[in-house]
Amino acid sequence: MFKRTSGMALSLGSLLAAASLTPALAAPAQPSGQVQVRDHNISMAQVIEAQKAWCAGLLKISQAYASGGIKAATTTAEAVIDQAYAYQNGPVAFKPTLTSGSQTFRATREGALAYFVGNNPRFPNDKGFALKPWRTCRAVNAVIQLNGPSAVTMGNVVITDAKGDTTTVDKTWQFEKESNGTVRILLHHSSLPFQG
Amino acid sequence: MFKRTSGMALSLGSLLAAASLTPALAAPAQPSGQVQVRDHNISMAQVIEAQKAWCAGLLKISQAYASGGIKAATTTAEAVIDQAYAYQNGPVAFKPTLTSGSQTFRATREGALAYFVGNNPRFPNDKGFALKPWRTCRAVNAVIQLNGPSAVTMGNVVITDAKGDTTTVDKTWQFEKESNGTVRILLHHSSLPFQG
Amino acid sequence: MFKRTSGMALSLGSLLAAASLTPALAAPAQPSGQVQVRDHNISMAQVIEAQKAWCAGLLKISQAYASGGIKAATTTAEAVIDQAYAYQNGPVAFKPTLTSGSQTFRATREGALAYFVGNNPRFPNDKGFALKPWRTCRAVNAVIQLNGPSAVTMGNVVITDAKGDTTTVDKTWQFEKESNGTVRILLHHSSLPFQG
């Protein structure tokens, strides 16, 4: 993401022209040829991509369960979580849709895994959210905040199951672009819509 | 917050000693006397203070309503929102506890005000959350992420009303320290606990 | 900068399409019509603009001195500094080209002003860098780092005077986008090229 590529290298001419008040009078430029640009920011496209990756991960766990049972689902969920969430770097602020009481918040990888695939006696209420026969998943954004190496999205996620039934949740994510360019979730608050 | 104060000025001696491999051999330091420190970060104390300020604001609106009616409550709510939320700088990611449907997300100041004090025909379902006779409010944190000029908290907020009834919500905030040192809310996702 | 404008509002359709795995199956989107986007980042264009503004400010002080003397130059310099540098928010890391000894670093507004227009007995070596008859000024970038609300540039600045003589300096700037969208200098290190 941060590598020197031709896509991120801007021509000296264009930046020089842009920044120069009187380029015609100027002495020859000393730096040779190209401006080296490092862009630490998450782009809008990367935000959307990270949302799609979360949805794709959910469907992947569901499919693994259907085809390979709990063992395959667990292996898949571990890979999905390690890719999508930043537990490697510390506590993640994760409030899943269907958790409550003293186990509402899942700051640890173990707690996240239990939520997705259940079967952990230390999280007895977890039934394995990702084991259901999910078929589609998409994010509909209401607010996006781009803040350099991190970005926030708030809106709905709409998922459908094998019967075509739809579940809509209110969802907030904060994504962080790590030093090597990987985008991971730092914050995830999901809740069922208020029933007034 | 960022001003030069004696509290933020460190003695040259201490930093020189800390950074110096062989201070005894060193030439006299050139900078005169003090290191000028600018700390852009939100401290843990400021995070807790911002949570307390949100709670205090809620109680203040409630009290204004009790003593001065909807007009006093609205004036108070406007001041509370302008102080606590960063609507001045753009859309805030705000999902209040009791909103739903097409009005779930309140990215604008008008939507936030309607939630707190109601009485806005464009938000017909808003009854005015802050008008209730709230008596106490406190945050109980599960996860805190300090990220320099912004910080995330996730946990519960527990509020009690005049009868002593308690309401507990799951709440995520992101606070931002603005350039002049003011700490304001950029993100607020609140939801009723899942009833399994 | 952060305001809701049509330029920053993305159509729901485009983001929905981007984020959706199977949009054809999806239920109607709940958020009404538009995604509210707040972009806290400095864009490349804003970086270049801030460099141009610094150059323009230098020329403006020079011109004020030529036409109005030291009083006009000082008034102009104060306005330029207040607009271009973030002294309002705390110490700026400023190492001008021609300072030395115990007055090398100008963390305060007074020190910056003295450098640009001199005439301050507390900075006896300052001759007023901006009082010279500067005619052109341009930045030539070697490295640019975009880091969200702040950005770094490193390269040369080339200035010419009334005789057509050229001065080239090695210059590093860090710009910060403040909460209200203003871009100001947090860090400025300027030095004469090494004469090997």
Add this chain to the structure above:
Amino acid sequence: MFKRTSGMALSLGSLLAAASLTPALAAPAQPSGQVQVRDHNISMAQVIEAQKAWCAGLLKISQAYASGGIKAATTTAEAVIDQAYAYQNGPVAFKPTLTSGSQTFRATREGALAYFVGNNPRFPNDKGFALKPWRTCRAVNAVIQLNGPSAVTMGNVVITDAKGDTTTVDKTWQFEKESNGTVRILLHHSSLPFQG
């Protein structure tokens, strides 16, 4: 750096007390026992430590050259650069003290290595700054800016050689705390003091 440790875990009691307006009335806290804290920020101690590490690296290369010749110095310099500078993640804004002309800026690892140990025909003017018999090195800070995951220092670095001769340079660094907690240099502008 970001791991859950007892040092970063705060007692629930202290934060609850801090954030609570009327703790005596409060219901039992739901999160169990401890707040999980992730601190992404560079602390003042880490800034000073990173400066000391740069100085120690310089002396280490010098010592490797004295005891093992250019091969040992080069191997050492590669390790020092890879640890101290963030070339892994993209262009570093590096203006060494003694470079000039078209090779003033060293945005690449190769350019940094050439500066420290020379012997690269593509950088014919580089004599190997770190090969000199340096004996001591220390930073004297004039300005420090703490900006969360990054921090700026500006001031002098004073180094002495085997004869006791002292070299003082004006130096600006920006350090970045990477996702895994490592602190590396993103920006380094060094220059000889102006000789007025």
